[in-house]
Amino acid sequence: MGTPFERTMTVTNGLSLLAEEMRKNPPPALEPYGDLVWLMLNDMVVHYEEVAAAMADPSRKVAMIQFGLMPQLFYAFDCAPLSLEFYPTFFSGLDQSVIHAFLESAEEAGLPPEVCSTDRFLVGAAINEEFPSNSFFATTSCPCDGTRIAYPIIKEILQCPTIYLDAPFRHGRDAVRYYAGQLKNHLIPFLEEATGKKLDIDRLRETAVESNRAFECMLDINETFRLKPMPYSGYLRMMPFMRYIQGAGSPRVTQALGTFRDDALQRAKEGQTQGPFEEKYRVLWVHVPTIYDPSIFDWMEEELGAMVVAHLSVPPILEPIDTSSLETILEGVAWQGLDMTMSIQRVETEKFVEWTLMAYEDYDADCLFVTQHVGCQSICGARGMIEKVGRDRQIPVLFLELDYNDSRVLSSEQARIQIEEFFETVMA
Numbered sequence: 529m530g531t532p533f534e535r536t537m538t539v540t541n542g543l544s545l546l547a548e549e550m551r552k553n554p555p556p557a558l559e560p561y562g563d564l565v566w567l568m569l570n571d572m573v574v575h576y577e578e579v580a581a582a583m584a585d586p587s588r589k590v591a592m593i594q595f596g597l598m599p600q601l602f603y604a605f606d607c608a609p610l611s612l613e614f615y616p617t618f619f620s621g622l623d624q625s626v627i628h629a630f631l632e633s634a635e636e637a638g639l640p641p642e643v644c645s646t647d648r649f650l651v652g653a654a655i656n657e658e659f660p661s662n663s664f665f666a667t668t669s670c671p672c673d674g675t676r677i678a679y680p681i682i683k684e685i686l687q688c689p690t691i692y693l694d695a696p697f698r699h700g701r702d703a704v705r706y707y708a709g710q711l712k713n714h715l716i717p718f719l720e721e722a723t724g725k726k727l728d729i730d731r732l733r734e735t736a737v738e739s740n741r742a743f744e745c746m747l748d749i750n751e752t753f754r755l756k757p758m759p760y761s762g763y764l765r766m767m768p769f770m771r772y773i774q775g776a777g778s779p780r781v782t783q784a785l786g787t788f789r790d791d792a793l794q795r796a797k798e799g800q801t802q803g804p805f806e807e808k809y810r811v812l813w814v815h816v817p818t819i820y821d822p823s824i825f826d827w828m829e830e831e832l833g834a835m836v837v838a839h840l841s842v843p844p845i846l847e848p849i850d851t852s853s854l855e856t857i858l859e860g861v862a863w864q865g866l867d868m869t870m871s872i873q874r875v876e877t878e879k880f881v882e883w884t885l886m887a888y889e890d891y892d893a894d895c896l897f898v899t900q901h902v903g904c905q906s907i908c909g910a911r912g913m914i915e916k917v918g919r920d921r922q923i924p925v926l927f928l929e930l931d932y933n934d935s936r937v938l939s940s941e942q943a944r945i946q947i948e949e950f951f952e953t954v955m956a
């Protein structure tokens with residue numbers, strides 16, 4: 529029916545051209561940052577090229593991993609990790625026709641349209657034989673019911689080696705120790721069997737040290753978002769965290785984030801954080817923004833002076849990895865996996881709201897945008913509590929009912945109308 533990774537590489541080649549174009553002719557909001565945009569997009573291109581290369585290399589494997597799992601351990605086994613929840617968002621902003629085709633395949637196969645589009649897309653990708661060959665699946669029980677339903681279906685279609693790990697719904701040291709035990713007692717033996725390689729603790733430590741370097745860069749970059757005005761555009765501000773989550777432990781990602789960090793610190797030192805448009809409002813966007821239309825950030829800056837910092841793309845609660853022993857490394861990797869984007873929603877809503885308020889204070893935001901993603905029980909279920917907190921604390925909140933993968937649910941035009949009305953009425 530399809531050739532593994534064929535559409536992915538077609539879109540990757542298109543992204544490579546787009547990256548060059550953005551470098552030479554960036555849109556107005558990104559004009560001062562053309563080289564950085566290229567750097568981040570090119571890192572994404574190389575990431576997918578590395579997955580394609582591992583498909584063709586009998587000495588390696590592609591590790592298809594779910595949110596709740598970071599890449600470090602997989603790099604230690606010389607695998608090419610592919611974060612599956614990021615996979616649809618890769619197509620979302622670049623080629624909506626692939627999104628629509630895979631969603632329709634999943635629905636024709638019987639998956640209800642009420643299921644989150646991330647999971648529907650992944651089932652559709654499996655049906656269309658798009659997933660990389662020479663691969664295995666490592667899945668966890670977080671972040672949500674949608675993934676718990678989708679992954680066994682995908683396993684049945686692909687018939688590839690699969691492991692299911694149990695991610696605790698609690699937060700804190702005990703939960704991390706439990707999950708680190710899952711990595712040690714279940715994931716590592718699985719990886720040894722799937723790759724035919726034994727765990728090399730020195731190699732694992734190397735990847736953990738490498739990821740700590742990238743982590744430091746990411747924190748430094750994010751620190752500059754507290755400055756007024758904050759540097760970069762909303763689109764670019766999301767990128768360091770996204771690159772980290774997908775490539776922590778890879779020297780390529782460390783290098784890219786190092787260059788970004790140098791630029792951010794230089795701008796901060798010279799007081800050059802003002803972009804092309806005056807900052808009037810600071811928006812904390814809770815959950816996933818309109819990935820299907822990244823230009824909405826530029827539009828918000830140009831038309832409304834509204835600067836976005838994305839809530840699930842900020843790392844204030846992640847910790848670096850203690851590399852002193854196998855146990856501490858696994859706990860560090862476990863903790864980052866549990867607290868990464870979306871997995872963090874496995875915990876009680878009150879905690880999620882508390883972190884939201886923390887980020888709101890940290891970035892001195894003026895209002896909240898809250899995505900109400902179709903099929904996401906976590907963020908839609910949190911609406912009542914966020915509404916109450918907004919009222920009690922007099923925080924202006926805009927709820928946007930959309931599907932971050934699928935532009936047909938709330939079109940870019942409709943999203944812009946709602947955003948414009950919010951600033952003209954509530955924020956005026």
Ligand code: SF4
Nearest residue numbers: 644671672674870904
């Ligand atoms: S958006 Fe919600 S439903 Fe979809 S994968 Fe994330 S947590 Fe699960």
